[in-house]
Amino acid sequence: MLSITKEQIAQLPPVEYDGKIHVVDTVSGVRDVVLYLSKCDIVGFDTETRPTFTKGKSHKVALLQLSTDDESFLIRLNKTGMPNVLRRFMEADKPLKVGLSVKDDFHSICKVCDEFTPGGYVELQEFVKWFDIGDMSLQKVYGIIFGKRISKAQRLSNWEADELTAAQQRYAAIDAWACLKIYRYLLAGCFDAETWKFEDFDFVNDKSEEGSEK
Numbered sequence: 378m379l380s381i382t383k384e385q386i387a388q389l390p391p392v393e394y395d396g397k398i399h400v401v402d403t404v405s406g407v408r409d410v411v412l413y414l415s416k417c418d419i420v421g422f423d424t425e426t427r428p429t430f431t432k433g434k435s436h437k438v439a440l441l442q443l444s445t446d447d448e449s450f451l452i453r454l455n456k457t458g459m460p461n462v463l464r465r466f467m468e469a470d471k472p473l474k475v476g477l478s479v480k481d482d483f484h485s486i487c488k489v490c491d492e493f494t495p496g497g498y499v500e501l502q503e504f505v506k507w508f509d510i511g512d513m514s515l516q517k518v519y520g521i522i523f524g525k526r527i528s529k530a531q532r533l534s535n536w537e538a539d540e541l542t543a544a545q546q547r548y549a550a551i552d553a554w555a556c557l558k559i560y561r562y563l564l565a566g567c568f569d570a571e572t573w574k575f576e577d578f579d580f581v582n583d584k585s586e587e588g589s590e591k
Contacts, residue, residue, distance in 0.1 A: 378506075378511030380521075381521050381575065385520070386516060386517065389526040389580065391525065393525075396448055398449050399450045403457065408462050414450070414472065420475070420553075421444040421555070421557030422441070423441075423549070423552040424438050424442070425440040425536045436537065437488050438454055438482075438489055439455040440452065440536050442552060444556075446558075446561075455537050467486070468496045469496055480500075501556055505518055505559070510522075515527060518559060519558075522559060523558075532548070534548075
């Protein structure tokens, strides 16, 4: 099974994301997003929760990210709650929703949505095993396939802030978008584990950002 180290990740150039990012913080905005994404075949998804540094204290999920190939929608659940239209979207078999460590996301969503029953999901951690990829973190899986580094610098930032910074928005958008990109690439048969070599990637010496896992 293919694997990549944190030291190797640090040598890779950063991911570039040129898609549109939409921050959604109203219920009417959520309805518009669901109407738009319901026409898609597949979307990438992820969630973010404000970190806690106090033992015994936790926060509810603050952000739900849904992404197409060229657009990412950041739904601020801490402001909108979980409207029924969004719950039904997340429970529907279509569109297919691709994520990584989805059980953690489901657990977070259940805390803000009673009787939530997820439907139509792909767990990348299981899917990538069919392609002889042994690593489980999004950063490492993406690094193995595309030779690019997803920054995790914003992972422990405040996702309940009044306004999300540009860096937070980009981080959140990339996480959902990357899940979709990985799935499409593997499904299309574009990855060959037998010929994979880390040395074939272009490297950079910029180690200013941490290479920690998700």
